[in-house]
Amino acid sequence: MTGPETNPKRFYKTAAPERLGEGWTIALDGRTIKTPARAGLVLPTLGLAEALAAEWNAQVERIDLTAMYLTRLANVAIDRVAEARDALAEEVARYCETDLICHIAEEPEELIALEEGHWAPVREWAGDRLGVNLVTTEGVRATPQPDASLDAARDYALSLDDFRLTGLVYACALYGSALLAMAVCEGALPADEAFEMSRLDESWQIARWGEDEESAAATAAKRVEAGALGRWFAGLAG
Numbered sequence: 001m002t003g004p005e006t007n008p009k010r011f012y013k014t015a016a017p018e019r020l021g022e023g024w025t026i027a028l029d030g031r032t033i034k035t036p037a038r039a040g041l042v043l044p045t046l047g048l049a050e051a052l053a054a055e056w057n058a059q060v061e062r063i064d065l066t067a068m069y070l071t072r073l074a075n076v077a078i079d080r081v082a083e084a085r086d087a088l089a090e091e092v093a094r095y096c097e098t099d100l101i102c103h104i105a106e107e108p109e110e111l112i113a114l115e116e117g118h119w120a121p122v123r124e125w126a127g128d129r130l131g132v133n134l135v136t137t138e139g140v141r142a143t144p145q146p147d148a149s150l151d152a153a154r155d156y157a158l159s160l161d162d163f164r165l166t167g168l169v170y171a172c173a174l175y176g177s178a179l180l181a182m183a184v185c186e187g188a189l190p191a192d193e194a195f196e197m198s199r200l201d202e203s204w205q206i207a208r209w210g211e212d213e214e215s216a217a218a219t220a221a222k223r224v225e226a227g228a229l230g231r232w233f234a235g236l237a238g
Contacts, residue, residue: 007062015056017049024049026056037079044163048074048235069228070235077166088169089157093150095178098142099134100198102179106139111204118197125188126179130156134179153178160185167232174198174225184233191230195223 012028019025023042025032026049033041043049052070056063065071081088101119105111127133131152137143157165164185171181171191175198183189189197196203199219211219 007064009062010059012056015053017046017053026052028056035075035079037075039078041074041078043074044161045236045238047238048163048232051231051235067224069225070232073166073170073228073232074163077163081162081166085158085162085165088165089154091169092157092172092178092181093153095172095176095181096132096134096150096153097145099145099179100176102134102136102143102145103140104136104138105201111201114204115200118200122179122183122189122197126182129186129188130182132156132179132182153182156182163236164233167229167236171229174222174229184229187233187237191233192223192226195226 012031015026015028017024018027018032020032020040020042023044024046025041025043027033035041041052043052048070052074055068055070059068101115101122104115104119123134123136127149132149134145134149135143157168160168168181168185171184171194172178175181175194177194177198180189180194180198184191184194202219
């Protein structure tokens with residue numbers, strides 16, 4: 001059983017970045033922490049270390065590890081990604097095959113115009129910047145994507161370091177779009193803006209028919225994740 005009362009109690013007063021070799025780590029009252037696999041939590045930039053330290057300092061009486069998105073991403077990047085890079089690159093290519101922003105509404109015209117006004121520039125950016133040129137389709141209808149573009153997506157994913165690749169794959173799942181994820185990873189689009197772009201159809205429907213509490217709560221939780229993703233990439237930038 002898990003929950004607020006079963007989360008570990010906060011056992012430290014202060015979390016702070018600390019230099020460790022060529023990287024940075026987090027020290028809790030001067031003691032550095034490790035990943036679940038018992039590796040050193042070595043981060044590539046001071047900015048990311050500061051973001052993780054802020055996450056640890058934000059804990060109150062108990063440590064809610066499930067809400068510590070940056071720490072969880074760092075653990076994944078350190079413990080798992082090095083041995084799974086090819087599989088993760090393939091996962092990015094699979095998102096390209098059914099990329100959300102390539103599936104345009106069949107109707108009404110107002111929604112089509114809304115989607116294309118936001119999504120077409122991202123598709124054009126991905127083609128020009130990364131060579132990932134994806135074709136569009138209507139509704140949920142599947143359409144084959146060019147092999148060269150899928151190869152370009154794999155190559156792009158493999159060109160990233162483990163920390164950026166971790167963020168890219170996380171963003172793919174959050175947005176349902178590899179192209180939005182790539183734009184965020186490259187700093188061409190803010191993470192929170194990309195999230196709102198990923199739910200244009202949903203927002204359009206809500207504006208007309210309303211939203212139930214469960215759906216609103218799920219969206220709010222994903223917005224929190226998008227905010228954390230933005231801090232992740234901002235931290236990696238320095």
